[in-house]
Amino acid sequence: MILALLCSFLPMNFIVIAAAILCLLHVYALSLEAAAVIGILFAVLFLLYFRYSPKDTLVVVLLPIAFVCKIPCSVTLAVGLLGTPVSAISVACGVIVYYALHFVSTLSKSNGVEISEMATKFKSVVDGIIGNKGMMVAVIAFAATVLVVYLIRRMNINHAWTIAMIIGALLNVLILFVGDLVLTTQVPVMGTILGALLGFVVAMVIKFFVFNLDYARTEKVQFEDDEYYYFVKAVPKVNLSTSDKKVKKVKSSQGTGEKEAGREKVVRKELSARR
């Protein structure tokens, strides 16, 4: 409770550190060996990647939560829409963290006697995490989804964001199913499809707030000069893609209607060629 209160007003990265420490303490309660493996995993992730992109650390917290809620696709689509291609690494890290913690939690649920035997062996814990084929497939599926969504939403086409979300969700489901067929990762069919659909709905909501109105980039700033105090709320304009421009007919007569339409096509072609 106190930790949640602290997280509410301390910087965003504190949530990640607090969550990591809390996870480690819980895993330590299960076994020292598992805690050591998870600790090394967290340390390596922090040292090698999150030192450079502290903004992406939240994905590592959100993705395991989304996995528990059965909607990991939502976070992936959101990252693809709002992030950069590098965010695919953050998503991959999030997937690895979830599967590592999931493995430890299944150990705790499975059998009390077995836990103490298994946990004393590093080998079994490491094998359980690294040898998890489902994790490998999920890492590839979610990282590929982020990249594809990013690439499509940057394309100069109408409804790029919606197309990106649809193709991203489909690709995610497809890779997970192909992975299941090839490596028998036991992916729940209905769960995955429903998760992708729910993810799509969540992504649509994000799109509404970010793309149409762009409230996400609203800035409230305060400054002063010799005469005034300024309290400015700046809402950025929505950037319309060039394809949204339309050529309007200024003059048209009944007899020359077809010619005008032809000219319009030529102008559109020229415009698209210039772009």
Added chain:
Amino acid sequence: MLNEQRVILMSRLAMHEKKEGKENKSIGTYFRSDYISLRLIGAVIAATLSFMLLFGLYILYDSEAFIDGLYRSDITALIWTIVKYFVIFVVGYSLISYIFFAIRYRKARNRLKVYFNNLRRLQILYQRERKEKKQQ
């Protein structure tokens, strides 16, 4: 009277200061080579620590095989193999870090240029206003 152009400029400046201003300013105090080499030192340390952690995990993972290997095989050859992997790991990571920090430095410098340009424009606006007031 409120000067709209001035408010826009001041808002842009304030937004820059609020969002990425501190980071850009700190990057702007370095020469490119100094900034990148400092960050590379950090990257080498991070890579070394990570390698040590992963190597430690490997030993714990298969300690029996590792100890057997120590007794059976040539120790110098084993050390050379470890050093080879270490160098590959550190050099690879440092190369990625170099590219990353070079791009970050370039972007920060460009943003600072825009920021100082806006500052100059604001100053010109102020000077113009003062002149107009004096004339009145």
